[in-house]
Amino acid sequence: MVGIVIVSHSRKVAEGVKELELQMAKNVPIESAGGTSDNELGTDLEKIILAIKQVYSEEGVVVLFDLGSACMNAQMAIESLTDEMQKNVKVLDVALVEGAITIAVDSSIGKGLHRIEEAVKKLCLHKMS
Numbered sequence: 589m590v591g592i593v594i595v596s597h598s599r600k601v602a603e604g605v606k607e608l609e610l611q612m613a614k615n616v617p618i619e620s621a622g623g624t625s626d627n628e629l630g631t632d633l634e635k636i637i638l639a640i641k642q643v644y645s646e647e648g649v650v651v652l653f654d655l656g657s658a659c660m661n662a663q664m665a666i667e668s669l670t671d672e673m674q675k676n677v678k679v680l681d682v683a684l685v686e687g688a689i690t691i692a693v694d695s696s697i698g699k700g701l702h703r704i705e706e707a708v709k710k711l712c713l714h715k716m717s
Contacts, residue, residue: 590695590704591617591643594688595636595653595662599623605652605688612689613696617643631658636665640677648676648701650691654684676701682708 592609596602602622609618619639624630640649651662662679669677678701680687687708694704 589616589645590647590691590699590701591619591640591645591649592688592691592695593636593639593643593649593651593662594618594620594622594684595631595639595651595658596620596622596684597629597631597655597658599627601654601684605685608685609688609692613692616692616695617645618692619643631661633661633665633668636661637668640665640669640673644673644676646676648678650695650701650704651677651679652682652684652688652691653679678705680705680708 594602594605599622602620606618606620619642621635621639624632643649653659653662659679666674666677690708691704694707
């Protein structure tokens with residue numbers, strides 16, 4: 589299954605989204621990377637890297653985020669991975685809660701990374717600019 593990482597400036601938000609996803613798709617590997625290392629608001633590059641590695645498989649990982657700098661840190665985390673791992677990790681810019689649930693369910697039914705990305709785009713779950 590495709591793994592999922594939730595990156596949020598808030599530890600509680602990231603954990604809450606993970607909890608909701610697991611209610612919908614119990615067997616999907618999901619990790620949260622919310623807040624800083626001292627649990628303040630912000631994001632932590634090392635938390636994101638660890639979360640990606642914890643859910644990583646050759647089937648891929650989707651990283652979702654809440655705000656701009658979370659996306660930037662997610663991209664930096666991916667750049668720190670091996671070239672082989674980088675090919676299998678995607679950051680998707682979707683509505684966090686709705687996107688996370690859709691992706692978790694799609695992963696649980698065996699959709700691959702590219703099919704998940706296509707499905708999310710078709711559902712118009714992208715954030716409004």
